[in-house]
Amino acid sequence: MRSAIVLGGGMVGVGTALHLQSRGWSVALVDRREPGRETSYGNAGIIQSEAVRPYAMPHDLGGILDIALARTNDVHYSLAALPYHMRPLLQYWWNSFPERHEVLTKTYAQLISRAAPEHEPLITAAGAGNLVRRDGFRVLHRNQAQFDKEAKDAEAVGKAFGVKFKLLSAAELAKAEPGLNESGIGGLHWQEPWTVSDPGSLVTSYAELFVRRGGKLLRGDATTLSQVGSGWAVVTDEGRIEAEAAVVSLGPWSPTFLKRFGYDIPMVRKRGYHRHYTGGAPLDLPLRDAAFGYLMNPMAKGVRITTGAELSEPDAELTPVQLGKAEAAARQLIDLGKPVEPEPWLGTRPCMPDMLPVVGETARHKGLWLHFGHGHQGFTLGPATGRILAELMSGEAPSVDVAACAPARFGA
Ligand SMILES: Cc1cc2nc3c(=O)[nH]c(=O)nc-3n(C[C@H](O)[C@H](O)[C@H](O)COP(=O)(O)OP(=O)(O)OC[C@H]3O[C@@H](n4cnc5c(N)ncnc54)[C@H](O)[C@@H]3O)c2cc1C
Structure with missing residues (x-):
């Protein structure tokens, strides 16, 4: 059985964990807090099918x-x-020009069109319809x-x-x-x-579904992640765990975390x-x-x-x-x-400065996958891009062409 450690239990990490699990992966979801207590807790709570053009x-x-x-x-x-924001902001500004924005919209609109249909079965299976x-x-x-x-x-x-x-x-x-x-x-x-009506509770109910389906939900600090042999290990409250792949779904904390692996990824x-x-x-x-x-x-x-x-x-x-x-x-x-x-x-x-999330494997670390940078619509998109990342990790053709979301565009 293939195995993965998903770092970060926001909507993006939980969406990833559920899709990997449904493809037969053994998955440990690791967060330093309860799932859905950070950005995915405090947002405006809209699953935004109207947001076909990135912000x-x-x-x-x-x-x-x-x-x-x-x-x-x-x-x-x-x-x-x-000065701290200047580099990513200038890139963001350049990408906001109409011709460039139109190109980015082609990918973004496809991701958005899959968002509600990916939430639907999870809401039903999690019994979260009341939210x-x-x-x-x-x-x-x-x-x-x-x-x-x-x-x-x-x-x-x-x-x-x-x-x-x-x-x-x-x-x-x-x-x-x-x-x-x-x-x-x-x-x-x-x-x-x-x-x-309660975005954090929706994430919690998805995380509970993941556990009911046999997933492991663990407390741990992502910064303990290390490469071991051909796989990855992280220290959790229940000891050190290992897996063949690791997914970085640490939302706004992702670029800082990735510096330890030599990646300098801009984020607004x-x-x-x-x-x-x-x-x-x-x-x-x-x-x-x-x-x-x-x-x-x-x-x-x-x-x-x-x-x-x-x-x-x-x-x-x-x-x-x-x-x-x-x-x-x-x-x-x-x-x-x-x-x-x-x-x-x-x-x-x-x-991200080009308004598209980062979805894919790193160039220099085999088995280290990135999944973050969903900007204004991560609560909407988590399960949709979670499916796509799980498809890529499983060697399947992705249901949306996400070449434009590859980590390589930021040198990763
Ligand atoms: C005011 C506001 C309104 C918004 N409104 C909407 C909206 O209406 N609709 C929408 O779709 N999106 C909205 N968004 C955007 C959306 O909330 C985010 O894009 C989304 O929540 C990002 O999810 P995530 O899982 O990537 O990050 P997070 O939810 O932040 O999850 C990251 C996880 O990583 C964990 N973590 C961090 N560091 C470590 C570590 N060292 N070790 C272990 N764990 C760690 C954190 O504890 C956290 O659980 C809004 C955002 C804001 C701020």
Whole structure:
């Protein structure tokens, strides 16, 4: 029987472990915490079938000035952090130009199209149907130019990829969400995404399924990984374990981890915050407030507000500037109630400079496989790219051509 150690129990690692297991591999899933307690816990909880185009950086002067002059709440940066982000950001910017972005979209759209169909059987087998709603999410607009642009983009992805959406007048939005005090100038309803009331619990239920099917879930520190003979070993709470292959699914921690093996992989580390609020007016579906770059999702712990991208120094203290602005904006729209947590949650979107995840084997270490960098959509994509990685590891033809996702593009 073939054997693998999967390092990292977020949505990406758990998705990988389940697919390897279903191909007959003996799999140990190793994390220093419980599965699904980091980035895959704190996200906005949307399985985003509408996100067929990867999240690009603005490349026009207006968009860049909006960020530089802090005229948008989508991005917040600290000047001191810019040297640290400069190299991956410049690559990201270059890849965001329309011609290049269009090429990347070809691969990305195929991955996204497989996301919900890969979650579906796992949700059923894990008995997690109660966590998932299949009615999409809404966007509220306050600015006509922004609304027109999103409507135009939606028309384009609707035509090219068959993504379903509905434009909403202010009155229609108010009717759909009677808890709102105001509904801006209207918005739109992405009708197909699935929304999850507790993202961490969905990962936990998948990890429990993996264990029920005979997988080993172990606590251990990935940094103890070493090459032994033709395989790999890692130290866990239950002792040292060995396997023929190791998969690095450490989300935002992956590039730092890989430095010990001589790989220098750039990543745009976009931090994001969340906080829950309870006791306010009800919200039916998740609502993105386009003008202020945040999303409210009615979740198990209350309405979760999640913010856009923050570029700060590594390990910088919490600077929840965007969350403060988002909360103020949300309070204009709805009675939000009181914050649940004393401090906001902070996590990091692991974004690659070309917006595609890293899926494949390393060039210089046989049996060392990489699976990370899912950026804004790792919660969506984990099981889909998990299947593809398991296919590659098993010597099968991958169900999607992921040549563009190969580690070799970053010298790995
Ligand atoms: C604010 C915000 C909102 C988002 N909203 C969405 C959304 O709506 N939809 C969507 O699809 N995506 C969303 N994302 C992105 C998504 O959350 C991530 O892409 C995804 O969770 C990444 O999953 P992962 O498994 O790669 O990483 P993680 O979930 O971070 O898992 C990595 C694991 O590695 C473990 N680990 C790290 N170091 C070690 C070590 N040394 N030893 C052992 N274990 C270690 C960690 O404990 C962790 O469990 C959002 C992200 C943020 C920040």
